[in-house]
Amino acid sequence: MTTPFVQPVRQPLPQPKAETASAELRISLHWAMALFVAMGLVTMWLSDFQQDLTLRFRGLLLGNSLCLLALLVYLLKQRWPLMARWTAPLGCALLIVAGYRWLAYPGLLTLAPTPLILALALVDLPFALATAGLSSLLWLSSLPGPVTPADRSLVLAGLWIAMGLLYARSRPVQQVVLWSWQHYQRAQQLLEEARQRKAELEQVLDELLHANRQLDLLNERLAMTRLMAEEAHKAKAAFVAKVSHEFRTPLNMIIGLVDLMVEKPDLYHHSLPATLLEDLRIVQRNCTHLASMVNDVLDLSQTEAGRLTLHREWVDLCQEIEAAVTTVRPLTEKKGLWLRFQADEPIPTVYCDRTRIRQVILNLVSNAARYTERGGVQVEIEEKAPYVVVRVIDTGPGIAPQDTERIFEPFYQGSNSVWRDRSGSGLGLSISKQFVELHEGRIWVESEPGQGSTFVFQLPIFPLAEAIAPPNRWISEEWQWLERSERPAIPRLPYSRRVIVCDQSGELYHMLAQHFDDLELVEALDEQEVLEELEECPAHALFVNAPEPAQLQGLLERLRPLAPDTPVIGTVLPSTMGQVWDAGAVRYLIKPVTRADLQASLDALGRPVAHILIVDDDPDFRKLLARMLKLLVPGLTVSGVGSAGEALSILRTRPPDAIFLDISLPDMDGWAFLAQKSQDPGLREIPVTIVSAQDLTVQPSTVPQWTITLGQGIPVHKFMEGSLELAASLLAPEPAPAPG
The missing domain is CATH 3.40.50.2300 (Response regulator)
Structure with missing residues (x-):
């Protein structure tokens, strides 16, 4: 079953945002916590050098506060990661201001930009601006401490200079990150489209493979049909030859003797009884009818085979039509029908075969007279350059539309019983069509049931000049197969399926070589030789033989990875x-x-x-x-x-x-x-x-066990198809063994 192709729906990817790009630049909170712990430990270590107990206590308090800030950030990170990122820079700013006020150590002023850096590294640029504003408020607050106006001015200048530098530095970085993020998203989209295209291509390849398999099957069936057609053609040729040599001669003898008995009974010196003469006339009519059928079959066969030769000459069709009318007139007079011939203008002579065209005219006129019961038959001829058109019009029962399409087929006499009851052979119209087409003309019928029929054919006055045509002029829908008298001398390229046989005993290789000469058999004694042969050229199948089932399974396990795309068939075939x-x-x-x-x-x-x-x-x-x-x-x-x-x-x-x-x-x-x-x-x-007399190396050997495997496994539908084909092959009768 062919899987219908479904166009995958492409979902639009989300547009990149600056916040998403900034989030990609955030550092981990672990670095901030490590910084706080380091600052706390350094502060507590420096406090040990203070002589003043108050300052020592405040230093220890500041160091512990920094460590507690690290612990607080760690706890908030477990549940509220964003709040932990906000807390780290804000807490750092508060502790730096508090430490300076407690310790009055000028070196702490250098740490004032630290919260800004943390805010930018942990959150984003707007939060860094907010942190700078909050730090400025803390330094400008009227809290008690040794902060002088000069210190405040110095700190504020340092804060906003650092903020300006951070802004100037981070803005290009953010733009680069945003650009990188956009290209990353675009790359993701292109990758998804590439995957979808790959899936589509794989599906198309699968469809092509399926179509190729179907085409191979159709080619095989076409080859079989061609062979059947050739056999039928040979049988028909043999039949025609048989009719020609075996039927005509005795028929002529019978017809000749019966004619003598009917026409000249006095030659036998005895008067024949009237009943006997009537019986002889019946025999004469049937023999004549049979001879006519034989002649029709021979003419049709020669025409279809392209072996009929035309003897062209300039012919006056009016004379031929008058001769045909004269021949058929006794039949029309017997049936009470009128028969007329009409030619209103001089008709030019036509370059054609007089005998064949006379037969066409006679067939059409006699058919019209035979199937018409009331009224009559009229024959018309006119010139329509470069053709001459002949019409045979009757007032008969007409032809059904479904019959007009097949009326020119051999042996077809229509579906109407009126047509079938006239003792015709069904070949006259088919032969007439072949004769007309040999003259590069055309024949057709115009009819309606109950309205009579008009058979028309046209012939070229002069032989038509050959027009320059494309190469497809050699191909025709009505092309008839002809067996070539000489085979082409171009040699066919040999093609055979390649099969690798891995068998240490050599029994399987020799058995296959004797039975299947159309295979390219390659003998390999071990796994290494199998691998070398597969690397040299792929194979259609890999046969593995072992004398015991247990040995076969091990061989299959070792050889299957060597040929993942090749069917591996294992057999248990004892030696002769x-x-x-x-x-x-x-x-x-x-x-x-x-x-x-x-x-x-x-x-x-x-x-x-x-x-x-x-x-x-x-x-x-x-x-x-x-x-x-x-x-x-x-x-x-x-x-x-x-x-x-x-x-x-x-x-x-x-x-x-x-x-x-x-x-x-x-x-x-x-x-x-x-x-x-x-x-x-x-x-x-x-x-x-x-x-x-039975040669065990030639006789089909019995394989007690066989196994087939393919790569990672065999699909179910292929397994079922192969099983059914194998079952049909196994159920086919074997040829009888040679007598021993």
Whole structure:
């Protein structure tokens, strides 16, 4: 199912504000708290050097107050962060003024701008201005202390000079921050648009991939349809040839003899009974009708195949129409119809094939006379340069609109029973259309039910000059497929799907190479070679084979990361000789068997043999194998049976030294025989050599287990489609095995 494309809705990003940009420049409150603690500790340390106890006490009080201010800021930060930022500079300003008034130490005046710096660093520029105003009020207040007017003036000047410098410094910084924030927001917006575009592109790519898959499927179906059309074309050509050679000759013989019997009965020196003559006339009419149908089929086939040759000459169409009217007039007179030909002006001669155009005119006039019961038929001809137009008008039953679109198709006789009951072949109009179009003309019908019909065709007076046309002139909607007599000499580029086979035993690689010659098989013995082959060129699939299921799982886990985009298919395929050994046999010989093969099998037994049992359902082969064995081992006793049941009976009564066994047996196959033999401890050690026409390396092997994986997993819809295709393939019948 194709996922509909949904245009994502873009939400406008919020516009950047100065407050947001300023907030990005705020320092952490931890720095302010650390500053207060440091100032408190320094104040308490300096107070130890005071001789005056009052000043020492005030210094300790100021130091503790600074530490308490740090603690207060920390507590407010936990719940009211903004209030903590306000408290830090305001508290610092209050303690600096109080410390100067308490200690009367001029060095504290240098700390007066500190609250302004904190206000700007912790909050923003407007709050720094407010802090400067509050500090000015504190220094100008009439609180008791040693603050002189000169000190006040110096402090106020320092405060506002520092405020001016801070303002001058922070304003460009804020502008830069605001500019940076705007560009950051713009970058975020562009990034979001890029992500949306990427999502759209991925969806478009997915749609293109889906369309490509559909196009591949349609191409495959088109190729199959083309093959079917070619087969149908060949079958039709064969049928036409059969009709031409097998039907025409006997039909001519039958028609000729019947004509003699009907027309010249005195040639036989006997008078024929009237009933016999009537029967012969029936045979004559039907044979003539059958010959006409054969001729129509041959003409239609030749026309469709483009093998019909026109013999053009200058023809007077008026004479041809008069000849056709003369031919059909007995039929119209018999039915009581009028038949007229009208040509009001001189008609020029037309360059055409006289025979084919005469056939077209005769078909149209005879059809009009055949299907008209009342009234009559009129034939008209006129010149419409550069064409000559011929009309055949009748007063018949007319043609239904749904039939006018198909009336020129081969074998189509309309949906009206009136048309179907006239014993026509349904080929006359189709052949007429082909003949007219071969002359670069056109034919059509104008009709309404109950109002009669008008068949019109036009022919060019002169052969039409070829106009300069674009390259699409070679393509036509009515193009007919023709098999080329010569194949193109340009070689086709080879293309095959690349499959990497990782199998240390080599069994899977050789089996695939024998069955699938259209694949590019690449053999890899281990994970390193697989990685090298994948780096050299990607593969359509990676096959992994292991003799045991437990080994297969480990191989898949190691190879899956190496090919994340390649389907990894794991199989458990025992080796050929492994199957033979597991079944209890020692060797496997493929017919035809030579004496060298038999000698090698006897030598492989490793011990002398005196009695050999041959199990094969072919008595002639048993005799041949017995003779060959006796030639190799003089004095050897050879027994032969044709079924597995007889062989088991002989094994229990007279065990041989070795067995030569065929796989294909009438009662049970050789594998079942080996299984029953292995169950008997007394017979288990008798060596068995399999002699069969079945090549295990060619016969389809049975895979007891297989696994497929792809990257991080297989989508559900692909899993279902693949499973259904696999089920259909598994349910398809297998070819019958070769007789053994």
